[in-house]
Amino acid sequence: MQTFDNASAGSIVRSMAERIVENRAYLSEIDGKIGDGDHGVNMAKGFGMAAERLKGKDASLAQSLDTLGTVLMTEIGGSMGPLYGVMFTEFAETIEGADKIDAAAYSKMLHAGLAGIQSIGSAKVGDKTLLDTLVPAVEAFDKATADGRPFDKALEALVAAAETGRDSTINLVAKIGRASRLGERSLGVLDAGATSCAIILKELAVGAQTRLVDAVG
Amino acid sequence: MQRFINDPDLVVEDTVKGFVKAHSDIVRLAENPRVVVSKDAPVAGKVGVVTGGGSGHEPAFIGYTGRNMLDAVAVGELFSSPTAKSFYDAIKEAHGGKGVVVLYGNYAGDNMNVKMATKLAAKEGIEVATVVANDDVCSAPPEEREKRRGVAGEILMWKVGGAKAAQGASLGEVRATAQKAIDNCRSIGVGLGPCTLPAVGHPNFQIEPGKMEVGIGHHGEPGVRVESLKTADAVAKDMVKIVLDDHDLPAGTEVAVLVSGLGATPLNELYILHDTIESEIALRGLKIAKVWIGNYFTSLEMVGATLTVMALDDELKTLLDVEARCTIIL
Numbered sequence: 274m275q276t277f278d279n280a281s282a283g284s285i286v287r288s289m290a291e292r293i294v295e296n297r298a299y300l301s302e303i304d305g306k307i308g309d310g311d312h313g314v315n316m317a318k319g320f321g322m323a324a325e326r327l328k329g330k331d332a333s334l335a336q337s338l339d340t341l342g343t344v345l346m347t348e349i350g351g352s353m354g355p356l357y358g359v360m361f362t363e364f365a366e367t368i369e370g371a372d373k374i375d376a377a378a379y380s381k382m383l384h385a386g387l388a389g390i391q392s393i394g395s396a397k398v399g400d401k402t403l404l405d406t407l408v409p410a411v412e413a414f415d416k417a418t419a420d421g422r423p424f425d426k427a428l429e430a431l432v433a434a435a436e437t438g439r440d441s442t443i444n445l446v447a448k449i450g451r452a453s454r455l456g457e458r459s460l461g462v463l464d465a466g467a468t469s470c471a472i473i474l475k476e477l478a479v480g481a482q483t484r485l486v487d488a489v490g
Numbered sequence: 491m492q493r494f495i496n497d498p499d500l501v502v503e504d505t506v507k508g509f510v511k512a513h514s515d516i517v518r519l520a521e522n523p524r525v526v527v528s529k530d531a532p533v534a535g536k537v538g539v540v541t542g543g544g545s546g547h548e549p550a551f552i553g554y555t556g557r558n559m560l561d562a563v564a565v566g567e568l569f570s571s572p573t574a575k576s577f578y579d580a581i582k583e584a585h586g587g588k589g590v591v592v593l594y595g596n597y598a599g600d601n602m603n604v605k606m607a608t609k610l611a612a613k614e615g616i617e618v619a620t621v622v623a624n625d626d627v628c629s630a631p632p633e634e635r636e637k638r639r640g641v642a643g644e645i646l647m648w649k650v651g652g653a654k655a656a657q658g659a660s661l662g663e664v665r666a667t668a669q670k671a672i673d674n675c676r677s678i679g680v681g682l683g684p685c686t687l688p689a690v691g692h693p694n695f696q697i698e699p700g701k702m703e704v705g706i707g708h709h710g711e712p713g714v715r716v717e718s719l720k721t722a723d724a725v726a727k728d729m730v731k732i733v734l735d736d737h738d739l740p741a742g743t744e745v746a747v748l749v750s751g752l753g754a755t756p757l758n759e760l761y762i763l764h765d766t767i768e769s770e771i772a773l774r775g776l777k778i779a780k781v782w783i784g785n786y787f788t789s790l791e792m793v794g795a796t797l798t799v800m801a802l803d804d805e806l807k808t809l810l811d812v813e814a815r816c817t818i819i820l
Contacts, residue, residue: 311687347574350570352571354574354603455711
């Protein structure tokens, strides 16, 4: 059975922050087409701030996710602050007691994050939001493990589904948030939240994949 | 950008610093620098009245902090909801032992952050009630009124809620009266020119020269139609028609009228609009009891104006007459 070590995986969160900061201008540009163009600015601010707080600390993945979630929730407002803030703090709470994370724990973590988002937001799949990335990604992961595929292959399936989900937002009409005021005019453009969510899920998955070891049993 | 700023990322910090210095007789800053508090707050035995929203709408939201108005205001980034923590800290600052009512506008971020702040407050034993403003007529059809955005009608909701709380009403009573206030409001915006978030550096939407956008939102959300710019007279007639057709008020109803600039429209043009607005309202047999004209709720440097009409009853009229000591004369 494949697992990875919680205590030594904290740097995944720092890599995730680097990707978000790198994509600051890109995310703002996408957002600017149908939103107010500050998604990249706010995301980079929050993730950058969290990375700064984690710098030089030997934090576990659970602790790092908790720091990130707390920063987003307390320092970054808007819609993304609470949505990602809840997702990461739920991720953190689910895995905080685990030394080793296996596919079952990873799935539990994803579901807790998704449930957290759904408890404060009212979006559904198809509304052109980050859920269009997150929901199919979680489903693909669960399906892969149910089909008996190993953790690393399930993570591959997750990333592929996240990216397909992200791209599906191009053909969706926004139903929620600021872009929803555009109606049909929101067609043809990626959703910024779905895009940042794909970056986050991929970085988390790749970080886990590179740390997987075959545990006995 | 022809703007008076220091650092585009510190626009909100710098705004709040200047605001608190200028109005230290009326407000103070909470420990959380994103919460502006009335000097009187918390008032023991009074329901606390709180709002919050993105910055860039000054004098909203902070300018309405003060006695008989808002006890505390959560401050967000430009056009972006305050954090749940800031809403929570504002609730704590406003709590005088009788609970707190949060009177805010219908935006996805604000809805989520207020919801989370309410949960945090409940854990501390603070009872919180909310009213969500949805006075912007063009943002959704009448059958989906709950989806409409909150705009300048929020100011009248705060005035009514603040006055009701000052009279010693219970949390439930303040909530119900503030709800009635916003239910009685209808607003419309017309945009003639876009606005720019300094950190973004370019306008987030465009209005072609010679055009106007009818029904525009407070952050440039698209309106119901873009058409050629008409005379002030014709624009004012359109605005009154859209607002009152949605309102369906019986002749003889008394109303309050608020005409606000969106930031870059000169005050004189608001009076030009109002000249026709007042005549049109009178033509419908409505009686104008109160009028406010000015930059009450802006959208950075957007060119344009909003009209809010509030139907009055005796209670609302009395509450609107209660003098508020905030930075804005109301």
